[in-house]
Amino acid sequence: MALEHAILVSLLERPGSGYELARRFERSIGRFWTATHQQIYRVLRRMEADGWVTAEEIGQDGRPDKRSFSVAGEGLAVLAEWLRAPVQAEAVRHELAVKIRGAAFTDDAGRAALIGEVERYRADHETLLSTYLNGEKRDFPDLDGRDAGQRLQHVVLRGGIAYERMLLDWLDDVLDTLRAL
Amino acid sequence: MALEHAILVSLLERPGSGYELARRFERSIGRFWTATHQQIYRVLRRMEADGWVTAEEIGQDGRPDKRSFSVAGEGLAVLAEWLRAPVQAEAVRHELAVKIRGAAFTDDAGRAALIGEVERYRADHETLLSTYLNGEKRDFPDLDGRDAGQRLQHVVLRGGIAYERMLLDWLDDVLDTLRAL
């Protein structure tokens, strides 16, 4: 429904090929909107056919050629319209929360396994928080300054940081609760 | 991928019809795993065919009959296996974050509209936080006590509360940032 829009935003921040987009969707913007490279290529083709983006063949030394995409006027108009529309209620899918409630219906071994899983999950998110904090130091060193795009990317990153901190605290709560059962 | 599992957990907490499940998926467990009634009926049929759940016709006074589902032994085994498996990386789809980054590429009117949207979104989540807090007071009045299921449902709800609080703080940050552009 909105992969198109995420791609428009990413291409406006910096034009690039499908491959480059796929890499971004594993890193920066991908933290807030995930997609596989197959899905990205398919949507890009449709967007190009609809005139939202234009492609340019770029010959490269030392690596295969690529098709770099940029946002066309039509794409900018679509984005503006989408920005004005109400934020859709998000389809929440929080597997871990369901698993925790499911822990009431398994045995001790199952609960022990879940505790292990939560610990692993917690470690992953501790790493992710570090990544965010390093990225913040690297990309947004001065407190304000910069252009609008920088400040907006920064506030979104701050959201990611706040989320990860909240999550880590909650996971400690979860682990305490599971261990005390 | 895991709607089946969410249904199993919900039916173990309390057996019920497709309609009742659909209502729960708009409220309690639905905060962590959403689904429409059509999707629920379809999955229930498959789960019944696979022997994960069993149905019982229940005649009712003053309202239409219903088919109430309960988890069978096979379903319990499937759940136990799922609980032991690693937590899948979640497919994040945070539309608002993308819109905020997109705000760099629109005009003042577009940004003003987005500010209005963020305010509406914030109000909705303030309401949701109240709902959570009321639910907590109603369903989990004593600090510990109760059975494992109650304590696990409570810790998941605490996660929802922590999330909403974090979100509200962040939305204030977002509004400040958007207004200062």
Place this chain on the structure above:
DNA sequence: TGGGAATATGCAATTAGTTGCACAGCAACG
């Protein structure tokens, strides 16, 4: 010169989920 790794793009089959519609039972209200 052969193999692995990164870059770069895509097809095909399938599954999951959404959207729109339909229809029946029953109650309450006017």
Place this chain on the structure above:
DNA sequence: CGTTGCTGTGCAACTAATTGCATATTCCCA
């Protein structure tokens, strides 16, 4: 007795997304 509204179940068409596979270019290293 007709309409509205909640309860209860479902079909059909479509879209979005996942999964598994395929393939070419180019570099680097053994």
